Amino acid sequence: MKKIFLVFSLILIFSCTESKYEDKPIVENAVDNTDSSIKSSFGSGRDEDLIDKIYSELIKNDKKLSILDNKMLKxxxxxxxxxxxxxxxxxxxxxxxxxxxxxxxxxxxxxxxxKIESQIKMSSEKYDLKIKKIKNIISLLDKNTEKINDFYSAFKIRKTLLEIEKYQNAHPLKTDSLEKFIEKQNKLLIELKNLK
Structure with missing residues (x-):
């Protein structure tokens, strides 16, 4: 059992040290220059909403977008x-x-x-009638706000889709390293199967 563990450990150590050098092109590929105007958005900050992050980069370079965003904010x-x-x-x-x-x-x-409960009820009902129109208008305002949010979100998605596609095209993912690693895994599996 100790023999198996020792062989397995050596193979793993050997595989890991070798893979550091082979994986390097993928890491370099991940930081290649891109034509995308928002390549800085694809850096760190995983917790941030990538759509908002990309869109805020687009706003910096487009006055019309900046004016629209300010109008939305106001x-x-x-x-x-x-x-x-x-x-x-x-x-x-x-x-x-x-x-x-x-x-x-x-x-x-x-x-x-x-008597008091009756007076409270009458006053409350009278007030409800008085504010009915206001509540309807507030409801309409809320619905309009939802629609504005929907259209603006759709617009931001459409604008940022082009940018993520530029990023994807500038950073194609190759299978070379993955396939090489699978080969190593398969060799290790054969070795492990032949151990007695």
């Missing part, structure tokens, strides 16, 4: 600011009615409790 910011004002009022009113119902439940006098 639209998101304005939308958020406009909605925030309405949401503050709507949320405070909703919180008030929730608190009022909670407090009404603590009233022990059943007749008084019923």
């Amino acid at each position: 639209t998101y910011e304005k939308s958020k600011a406009v909605l925030e004002n309405y949401q503050n009022v709507l949320n405070k009113s909703e919180s008030y009615y929730t608190a009022a119902n909670f407090h009404a439940k603590t009233i022990t006098d059943s007749s008084l409790k019923q």
Whole structure:
């Protein structure tokens, strides 16, 4: 058993040291120059969204894209600011009615409790009618924001697809090293099978 382990270890060490030199062309191939205008995007930063990273590189070189991206950013910011004002009022009113119902439940006098709960309900329903149009408009605004996001995402994908294709063409993956390594594995397998 020790003999088998020793032979196997030697073969592995030999294979690993040899493969360092043979794998070098693939590593060099990975950093070859490319015609892509965004080759810096393909560097480090695996956690980043590659589409956004490539697109931000494209923006640096294209004034029209930069203007469009700024317009999108301003639209998101304005939308958020406009909605925030309405949401503050709507949320405070909703919180008030929730608190009022909670407090009404603590009233022990059943007749008084019923009157207060009825008043809360009437006020809440009256307010719901008052804000119905506003809620519909906010809903429409949310749907428009979703559509804008959809179209802009599709646009960014289309723009960056060309760049990833340039990158792929500039970095073709060859099978040479993989095939050589499979040959070594097969030789090792034959050696291991013949061990007694």
